[in-house]
Amino acid sequence: MDNEEMTLFRDMTRRALEHEIAPHIETWEEQHIVPRSLWNKLGEAGLLCPDLPEAYGAAETSPQVTFSVIEELSHMGFGGIATGYSIHSNIVAPYIEHFGTEEQKQQWLHKMVAGEALGALAMTEPGAGSDVQSIRTNAVQDGDEWILNGSKIFITNGMLADLVIVAAITDPGKGAKGTSLFLVDTTLPGFDRGKKIEKLGQHTSDTAELFFQDMRLPANALLGELNKGFVIMMKELPRERLGIAAQAIAAAEGAMEITIDYVKERKAFGQTVASFQNTRFTLADVKTDIAVNRAFYEKCADAYTREELTSEDAAMLKYASTEMQCKTIDQCLQLFGGYGYTIEYPISRYYADARIQRIYGGTSEIMRELVARSILGR
Ligand SMILES: Cc1cc2nc3c(=O)[nH]c(=O)nc-3n(C[C@H](O)[C@H](O)[C@H](O)COP(=O)(O)OP(=O)(O)OC[C@H]3O[C@@H](n4cnc5c(N)ncnc54)[C@H](O)[C@@H]3O)c2cc1C
The missing domain is CATH 2.40.110.10 (Butyryl-CoA Dehydrogenase, subunit A, domain 2)
Structure with a gap:
């Protein structure tokens, strides 16, 4: 996909998510689960496992397209669905594509692309x-x-x-x-x-x-x-961590956008919250932290598509981006005051959804251990 096609695909993805998810998100959040049919709908919309080969009914795009769906979900504040999507399209499908026999691929991949089989x-x-x-x-x-x-x-x-x-x-x-x-x-x-x-x-x-x-x-x-289970896991972990970083960065960007809108509207002491120097500097910090992480993420995503992403870089990216996500979203929530702590304001969901990112896919401590090993050995 060239840049123009990618923009079109992202627009199409956003429209599909606005149609299939946005109207129901509060209900599903309350129910603590999505309906099984959501996965069939995402399959029908061509959003599941887009980078699998055409032979299994997928679009055979670059993995970047799968990352872009993870980003759109996260940006819109659908953190839980982004994780389920990532497990299915960014982890389980590639495991089978890379290590399955043709019989196993025939058995599962068509169904995964269509949303008829959900992976864990x-x-x-x-x-x-x-x-x-x-x-x-x-x-x-x-x-x-x-x-x-x-x-x-x-x-x-x-x-x-x-x-x-x-x-x-x-x-x-x-x-x-x-x-x-x-x-x-x-x-x-x-x-x-x-x-x-x-x-x-x-x-x-x-x-x-x-x-x-x-x-x-x-x-x-x-x-x-x-x-050889561990050898396979080690080979697939960089992609898993890249997906978590895509979630982290896009969620932070989404949170920043809704915060900017809020502080321009909210007034205190006769002026907008946006006009306080603290707000201006906080948002400057948030934007800077996100931009630095996005630059490293893009570098790692490019390296992955060239099959050159190292496990050290993937660990550094997962560590840095998820810590950044939690820090910046906390800073954003603070600018909402008490409203930020209420369920009514989606910033609270960005905040709650972020916390697990520093734990699953390898904790921040384990990431630091991996990076330290790459510097000093075991
Ligand atoms: C919402 C959610 C979704 C998940 N999804 C999946 C999934 O789909 N599939 C799956 O298999 N797992 C999944 N997990 C599990 C997740 O990957 C683990 O929780 C995570 O790896 C940490 O393991 P643990 O919970 O046993 O913590 P522990 O390993 O007990 O860690 C406890 C603390 O000790 C620290 N620690 C441990 N070892 C070291 C060390 N060597 N040096 C320094 N500190 C250390 C940890 O960093 C942590 O702070 C999920 C977890 C959650 C909560």
Whole structure:
């Protein structure tokens, strides 16, 4: 896509989101979930997994187009839906595209593009978050099948997912070198969802606990090579972090825009809030922080499309952009005064949705650890 086509695509995306999401967002926020049909609608609008090959019904664009949908969702203050979208289009689909067999791609990718199959990625367990190597969910081979046992927690799209990529131990005692990934069809017996986990923000992103009890998976459920689950995860993490950065920067930009509108209208001491030097300097700081992060993000996104994005740069970007998001949105909310703390004003949603960004996809502390390792070694 050239620049003109990208502008047209973004306009089309914005219109579709204004039509499909904006009128319902408050209701879905209250319900703490989106209707399953939203994903079919986004599929019909051509917004799901646009960078997958045409052979699977997608537009075969560059990954930048997928990032642009994440940005539009985030900019409009639909942070929870942006996360669900990102898991589906920016994580699960690329895992299958890059590491699946043709049979697996045929089985899942058409449906993912159409929104008929919603994807989730399940790594985290109650005893294994940052330390993913400590997972206990395991898969044992039995003839041609695998038997999966264990549980996962905090799984985005978990309540609605039709397909879950599950990390499981396949060679006990070997840690990372004994972990494999499985494509788990949630209609199979032995799969169960716990209750929806209630959260501080991102209410439109359903987060669930998942259980696997003697779940029999066919041989072709194994994604990629046996015991290479960690190698796959490491290869895909930079893209996941780029998606989180796209959310961070676009959400901060969206928050800044509504703040600018508000301070121009709101009056105190006979003048607009915009006229106070504190407001002017705060907005100058916010704009500067966003611009610096956007420049690094664009650099990393370009590097990714050239297959040159390093894991250190992805970690620095995820760390810097999500910290920036939380800081700048907090500064913006402050300029709304008490109204900023009320649900009626969307700035409060930008604020609540932002907080998790410094935690999932690798916490800020883990990002700093990764960057430090790139400087000083282990
Ligand atoms: C809303 C939401 C959605 C999520 N979606 C998904 C999903 O779709 N799929 C999925 O698999 N997971 C998902 N997660 C899980 C998320 O990735 C983990 O919560 C995250 O990785 C942190 O793990 P933890 O919660 O176990 O915290 P812990 O690992 O217990 O960390 C606790 C604290 O210790 C710090 N810490 C840990 N290790 C170190 C260290 N070596 N050095 C310094 N500090 C350290 C952490 O930074 C943190 O501050 C989601 C979580 C939430 C809340």
